[in-house]
Amino acid sequence: MSVAPPLLAVEGLTKSYGGIHAVRGVSFSLRAGEILALIGPNGAGKSTCFDMLNGQNKPDTGHVRLLGEETTGKKPREIWRLGVGRTFQITATFATMTVRENVQVALISHERQLFNLFGSAPNFDRGEAGRLLELVGMSGYADRPCGELAYGDLKRLELAVALANHPKLLLMDEPTAGMAPRERVDLMRLTAQIAREKSIGVLFTEHDMDVVFEHADRIIVLNRGTLIAEGSPAEVRGNPQVQTVYLGEGLVYDARHREGASA
Amino acid sequence: MRAKNYFVGAAFALLAGGMAHSAMAQDIKIGEINSYSLLPAFTEPYRKGWQLAVEEINAGGGVNGKKLVVISKDDGGKPADAQTAANELVSSEGVAMLTGTFLSNIGLAVSDFANQKKVFFLAAEPLTDAITWSKGNKYTFRLRPSNYMQAAMLVEAASKLPAKRWATIAPNYEYGQSAVAVFKKLMSEKRPDIQWVDEQWPPQGKIDAGPVVQAVAAANPEAILNVTFGADLVKLVREGNTRGLFKGREVVSFLTGEPEYLDPLKDETPEGWIVTGYPWYSIKTPEHDAFLKAYQAKYNDYPRLGSIVGYQTIKSAAAILAKAGSTDPEKLIAAAEGLSMPSPFGEITFRKIDHQSTLGAYVGKTALKGGKGVMVDSTYKKGADYLPSDAEVEKLRPKD
């Protein structure tokens, strides 16, 4: 039986710091066009896990494969070249450059023109940059310096940048952190829409359970470095182990948080 | 007020440079460059010296009836800036000749400039042998006794010492290196039995004196050659005194008898060092008396060696200009070659063969008198007696 490899396959990922297991034997996979949420309480190992996928951290053992190709131990920029875009928990953009220039940098890199010394960068792929900005609803901000943007706009800009190399997979670390509730919904809707249209797999970590349950196709739950549950939002919501883990924290907190926010 | 004008003026400096100074025909101008801001301790007395000379010359009717004017520039201790200044003096001020400089590399830079632009240059203070020999050129003359001459004067006394084990301490740059090299060469010629047991090369101005003194002491020399000066010398002497380095050892030291270097040592002046220098307090010649009296009357201060050099530089320049009767560089060279003139140290001559003056130096011993360092038993060494034979000089100097 030969099946095409999944977009992302993670097998037995393990990482420990000074004898303490941050991540232990985590395995999961992700299909093209699927939106997968990685959740867990503080200290569950989400960030460590995430960093091992995007190349900022090396696992002790285990494998990460993208369409069957090993990416374990590769550098972030090499993983990007394989078609993985990403956004950061705290936005990372080129603060002194304009919104369009931010996207153009990614395009320049994608087209391997980084060492082109005498071309004209302001005119570089202006059309494509414009399309990407339009896609995330940032056309009106193209000439604004990035440092002037509101936080929600920076998040959208990051998304546009992440899409510049036609990624197969998007890794989004806490995509809605620090945003107003309204902006959260907008951003995730936009992400989901783009992912489905372009058949991009999305893996994101998230604190906000509303966002998770509303937008994820599937959820995996980490606790103390191990994977304790996996399934559809409904399955995970009903999982008693997950409820125990989150008792008094995630779900309950979130409910309160929502009330407070809408008041 | 003045400062504000500087700022406003800066913008116009470029434009003004070209046209501002239309030389007045009545004056003869000499351009003078020195490291006034970097080395004020040495250049201030020097400046006083040449200012006195200018005053005397003009009081005596100037040079061939024309008033002598010295235009002085600071080089900040940088060869490149010295060249900028030289250029300004020549192109913009229209000076008849260049004089001055203290540091050897600056002297060489200006000398090379003079050679290129065909300008007469009288180097005042730089000691490097290169300026008259290996890198000598026909436009450059030098007043002060060179490194070689100072070394030869010291060797004369040092070679009579019984000491066989010698160590050297010298600043790690061309002056220190060539001073040690010449001293060693001349010493070894006279005393083949000498052993050189240690050498220390602290960076100029940055001596870490404790370890250096300790290292020299560990080699257990019978005699020490010192070439450091200024603040380095102070530190060396203080550490050496405290650690007993100089006890029971002969020390021969370049320039230490010059008031510039001896006076700061005050009551820590080590006794019995054989040094070159300038004991202004014990020179009893009519020429020097006249100079001393005039200097003290004008400044209410005693002269340093720099005062002598500054004074004699301008006196020499005036003598050369007077004899040439022209400001044409070729005529100045012709006038200067072989020209003899009086100086506070007696008559000196600018040699035709290498353009070195025969100004000498005093060699004596250091001593403490009333809490101050002085030179005693000093004798004047004529420069002419401490230069190599003409045949050797011919070989050292490139043909013009």
Added chain:
Amino acid sequence: MAFYVVQFLTGLASAASLFLVASGLSIIFGVTRIVNFAHGAFYMIGAYIAFTLTEWLSGAFGFWGAIVIAALAVALIGVLVEMVLLRRIYHAPELFQLLATFGLTLMVEDLVVLVWGPDDLVGRRAPGFRGAIDFFGQNIPSYDLFLIVLGPVVLGILWLLFQRTRWGVLVRAATQDRDMVAALGVNQKWLFTSVFAVGVFLAALGGALQIPRDAVHHAMDLRIIVEVFVVVVIGGLGSIVGAFVAAVLVSELNAFGILIFPKISIILVFLVMAVVLIVRPWGLFGKPEAPARKTPGLTVNPWRPLTSNERLAALAALVIAATLPLFAGNYALTVGSEIAIFVIFAVSLHFLMAVGGLASFGHAAYFGLGAYGVAFLAKMAGLPMIVCLLLGPLLGCMGAAVFGFFAVQLSGVYFAMLTLAFAQIVWSIAFQWVSVTGGDNGILGVWPSSWAASPSHFYWLALGVAALVTIALRAMVFSPFGYALRATRDSLLRSEAVGINAKRIQWTAFVIAGTTAGIGGALFAYLKGSVFPDNLGISLSVDALVMVLLGGVETVSGAVIGAIVYKALNIWLVSQTDLSKLVLGGFIVLIVVGFPKGIVGMLETLAQRRRKTSPPGSPLLVKPIESAE
């Protein structure tokens, strides 16, 4: 055996004075992030004031009292400087404070000569510590023993201060994270002032304690400042223990090094620093710097290519400059050539610093290598001028390729210090290798061929090359490479995440900047007709930094104006007055206070403001306040 013990103790005594000054610098940098170039000046003033007081006050109490009073008095001066000058510019671009403290240093060097006269001053010996103690036939000065004890005592006091007092806790917290302390509601102003005062106190104490061993003179500051920086960096910025260990390491290596290589002192500290930084990029006891948090909203003028009107204006300026030979004399033309060459030098550093965010403290190395390249080709190979001009800069290129490879592995102040170390290593080779480079007497007789010999021809040559270089580098800023370089400057994290190999981009920029500087150096060699180790020296590197900062580090081509203003002013002042440093320093300080974005930066902001007469109610900058998970 006894000798080695004594040599070791001697090294410790040297380490103690170094440590005092270095710890002050380290504390100041750790908290305020100010690269305090004036630290050496405070050290020097401490020595001068202590000299005067020890001559006045008599007796043992008088001497020690004088030392302490001097240090306190200088600390007070430090407080004034901090409140009047530095407070105004904490939010200026990085390193701008360096410019302010550099200006102060220049002023102080002239002021002490005005106040205390030009002569070297030799002060009293310390009462009770005049002699030496016999140790198995070797003499140890008792003052050395005093210093050996003092070093650890000061270390201990500082440790207690930082560990056991509320002030110390705040200082440590601020060293870790400045914004956090501000968020805690601590009065940051006074914290900074007090830290500056303590740091200056230590510097002045270090200077005052030199009275019994050293001569007090107006160049003391330069003697110590670079060495102290090196010690701080080897130890790890902000680490007091690190400064202590580094001071001991450097002093002991020197004490024993000179037994084997007597000429090693001149380069030792820089060798040690280069090795340490390559092996441990944050110094022995330093921690990796948290990625610098760029304050968003600081730079709001986005860079853009010149509009066609601006291009015409630039062209017109160039044409006017080109007509200078029609009415100016030879001197003005030569000065013009020199300024043009410094424009080349400054824009090359500007490219690295402003576009690449890599502030090199040793850029003169590549300028000087270009000059030496020309001198070697012209004097040894006897090649014609045009060939030398084309090939000479390659030496700068090669130097930049080798050193740049290591330097770009680091960032921030560590990058700056590694470039400084490399520059000093190159300098000392030029200085020491007499048979090839002529040592400090340099290489003479590198004069231009007849076609370029006349001042007007040379001026046109220099002006033309300067214009070409400026245009080329400007074009590169707006090339895909330029965007990538700016990207690495703005966010390493993001640029890696879009596939940019930041180190290679930065290395390329380093080589471009080094080669360009080499072109400047090549022309300089012909302008002066000679090459000296000075051409690679620290003061030239500092000049370049000043020109870039003066023009405005956040501008595209501010360095052009910075170079013209600084160089013209410098040449003119040196020609007009012996107090050029005082006036120039004062000018720099005024510029820093009046134009905290540099000359061009300020002009741009004014133009921007005029354009936006009615600011379009721009939404308040939303600052992300994130608590890490």
